[in-house]
Amino acid sequence: MLLVSITAATAMLSLGMSLHGATEALYRQTRAATAGPDFVAFSPGSDRAATSALTSLEHAPEVVAHSGPYRQFYATLTARGTTSNVVAQGAKATPGPVDRPLxxxxxWVRPGGVVIERGFxxxxGVHVGDHVTVAxxxxxxxxxxxTAAYTVYPWAEMGAEGPGDNSGLVWLNEPDTRALASASLSVxxxxxxxxxxxxxxxxxxxSHRASVDPNQATTHFVTWQFMVVQDxxxxxxxxxxxxxxxxxxxxxxxxxxxxxxAGRAAKQTRRVGxxxxxxxxxxxxxxxLLAEYLTLALLADALGLTAARLAEPALINPTxxxxxxxxxxxxxxxxxxxIIALAVAALTTLGPTIRALRTETVAALADTAHQPQHRAHLTRISxxxxxPLLLGLRLIARRPGRAILHACNMTATLTAIIALLMLNAQPARGYGLGGSSSLTNLKVDQGRHMMLAVTAALIILAVINTVTITWTTAQEARPTMAIAxxxxxxxxxxxxxxxxxxxxxxxPGALAGIPMGIVLCLLFSAGGVTWPPAWLLFATALSALPATAALTAVPARVAARRSVAQTLSAEA
Structure with a gap:
């Protein structure tokens, strides 16, 4: 139980912390491998006036190398029945010193063929050998x-003349772009x-904006730092x-x-004696007493970090x-x-450990039961x-803290489930032409996959917790149930x-998860929110009741079948 819980928590936390700066690390590696540019300038058109404005930058004292100018056309591409905007760049058979796509x-490009950026x-869903239709x-x-010369898919369009919709990137052999030039496409x-x-x-x-673009209206500049932020x-x-x-x-x-x-407290007390x-x-x-928990916590932390290390490549580069x-x-x-793994282990075991240390040696060795307080008016009402209700209420009254923990267990789980339902209810604008859903919105899809993974992990731990609480309660209540x-x-x-x-x-725990899940979703929403049906939210919360009944049935039934004589003899 401790291994599963802490492994899941540390793996999620490690992944969450690893995302900070992960894109920049990948971009730097890609830029080094592809001789990516530090600075990119776009000028609308392909005539002498447009290119002269760009070539003036080649001779700046700060520049040590350059490639281009290259022409890029804004067209459409169709593959497997899906149409998308595309930036089609004319490329030479041998790339220049700056931007050498890997x-x-x-x-690489050859006459009559096209090279497609990997994210696009x-x-x-295309591969080498497939055919696509460009313009x-x-x-x-x-x-x-x-390449590191463009932001990741679907943001290849970085020039001032390109369309507003999301675009992919392809390279064509430079002579092949003449057909695009004759098609009156934006360039x-x-x-x-x-x-x-x-x-x-x-x-x-x-230093050079004014000389290249005096009106600051036509030439578009992009730095590598901007690409990192956008990616x-x-x-x-x-x-x-x-x-x-x-x-x-x-x-x-x-x-x-x-x-x-808490379930091991009795054995722990005798061990202390x-x-x-x-x-x-x-x-x-x-x-x-603490060593066994802390050792398992360290092992779980190592397992969680290993799991995060294995999952990280697929997570940090979704495109x-x-x-x-x-x-x-x-x-x-x-x-x-x-630190968190050790804190979880220490916080949960510190209380029983202190109580065991404070127990007198003779009392600890005797391990006698505590005499409960009887109240006549409560007895008459009960x-x-x-x-079944009487026995259940008695168990809760004897261990109210455990009941509160179980309610919070349900609240945390339903919070994630309700947030997932809220997230899935939001409309996602696709990357296809005109915002159609023919191409998946990777950013939204990535968030939904992460939310689904977190929710699944929470449900698994909630199931384990419910079974554990039921079994522990049954073990501790064996004398009471035998007398009953x-x-x-x-x-x-x-x-x-x-x-x-x-x-x-x-x-109450499940119902409390509804507003908390809604608030969690609203905290990270950028604009208007589409609400799922109210009946769906309440039905989801109420489904926790039959799920809990099913989970508690097996351990409760096993405990109930224990021999009464055997239980009372052991206690005597």
């Missing part, structure tokens, strides 16, 4: 490549620059989902492990437009997750209740009573 499949190819002309795909000239000081792009822009937008929704989810998982871990620690009897100091006893290399958790991430059996209670009533002890806190 071919990941096939070969993944979205279209009405069918061309075979000869290669798939990545932009682009030049790529490598600066002596890559960090001084803003100073370079301020990171793809992970904007994923990081808060993973971080908030990790904290919810930590809470469920605390609730579950606290139940286990034995250690005291042989002369162990309080410090040694505390170290012995596949950058070179994917797993960077692994940083030292800060490892320190934070380790006599009117059905036996001697007074006429049936095994079915005992089973129902144990289930009722979990069902009663489930209802």
């Amino acid at each position: 071919v990941t499949s096939g070969s 190819a993944n979205a279209l 009405g002309r069918s061309l075979p795909i000869v290669g798939i490549a990545v 932009t000239s682009a030049i790529y620059l490598k600066l002596r000081d890559p960090s001084a792009t803003q100073a370079f822009l301020d 990171s937008v793809m992970l904007k929704d994923s990081q808060p989902i993973l971080v908030v989810g990790s904290w919810l998982l930590c809470f469920l871990a605390i609730a579950g492990v606290a139940t286990l620690a 034995l250690l005291k009897a042989v002369g162990a100091t309080p410090g040694l006893i505390a170290a012995v 596949a437009s950058l070179i994917t290399t797993a960077t692994g958790p940083t030292g800060t991430t490892i320190a934070v997750t380790t 006599a009117l209740l059905p036996a 059996r001697t007074l006429g209670a049936t095994p079915g009533q005992i089973t129902a009573g144990l289930s009722v002890a979990q069902l009663l806190p489930t209802l």
Whole structure:
């Protein structure tokens, strides 16, 4: 239980923390592998006036290398029945010194063929050898490549003359672009620059903007820093989902492990008595009791970090437009997750450990039961209740803290489920032509996948917690249930009573998850919210009741079938 809980929590937290700066790390690696530019300038048109404005930048003292100008056309591309806007750039057979796209499949441009940017190819579902139609002309795909000269798919359109819809990027052999030029398509000239000081792009822009574009209206400038910021937008929704989810998982871990620690309190008390009897100091006893939990917590933290390391490549590069290399958790991430794992283990076991240390040696060795307080008026009222409800309320009254933990367990789980329903109810504008849903909105899709993963992890832990709480309660209440059996209670009533002890806190906990899930979704929504049907939210919350009844039935039934004579003999 402790391993599963802390592993899930530390894995989610590690992934959430790894997203910060992950895009920049991948972009830097891609820029190094493809000789990416520090500065890109676009000028509308392809005539001498447009190109002369760009070529004037080649001779600036800050520039150490350049490529271009290249012509890029704004057209449409159709593949597998899907049509999308596309930026079609004319490319030479041998790329220049700045921006040398890395071919990941096939070969570089050749006459009569097209090379597609990898993120765009993944979205279209095309491969080398397939045919696509660019501006009405069918061309075979000869290669798939990545570049750092453009922002990731679907934001290839960076020139002032391009359409407003999302676009992919392709490269054509330069002579093949003559057909596009004759089709009266919008065209932009682009030049790529490598600066002596890559960090001084803003100073370079301020120095040369007026000379290149006096009216500051036609030429469009893009720095590599801007590309990093734009690329990171793809992970904007994923990081808060993973971080908030990790904290919810930590809470469920605390609730579950606290139940286990409380269930072991009786054995722990006797163990403390034995250690005291042989002369162990309080410090040694505390170290012995905490060591097993802290050791498991460290193991769970290592498993969580390993799981995050394996999942990270697929998470940090959802578009596949950058070179994917797993960077692994940083030292800060490892320190934070380790501290949290140890804190979860320590917080949940510290209370039972202190209570055991404070117990007198003789009392600890005797391990006698505590005499409950009897109140006559409560006894008269409880006599009117059905036996299962009476037994369930008695179990809750004896352990109110556990009932509160179970209610919070339901609240945390339903919060994630309601937030997922809210997120799925929001309309997603696709990347297809005109905003159609023919191409998936990767940013929204990534956020929904992360929310689904977090919700699934929370549901799994909630299931484990519910079963654990029921079983622990049944073990602790064996004498009470045995006495109830001697007074006429049936095994079915005992089973129902144990289930009722979990069902009663489930209802308020599940209902509290509705507003909390709505608030969680509203906190991260950018604009108007589309609301799912109210009946769906309440039906989802109320479904926690039959789910809890089913989960508690098996451990409760097993505990109820224990022999009464065996139980009372053991207690005697």
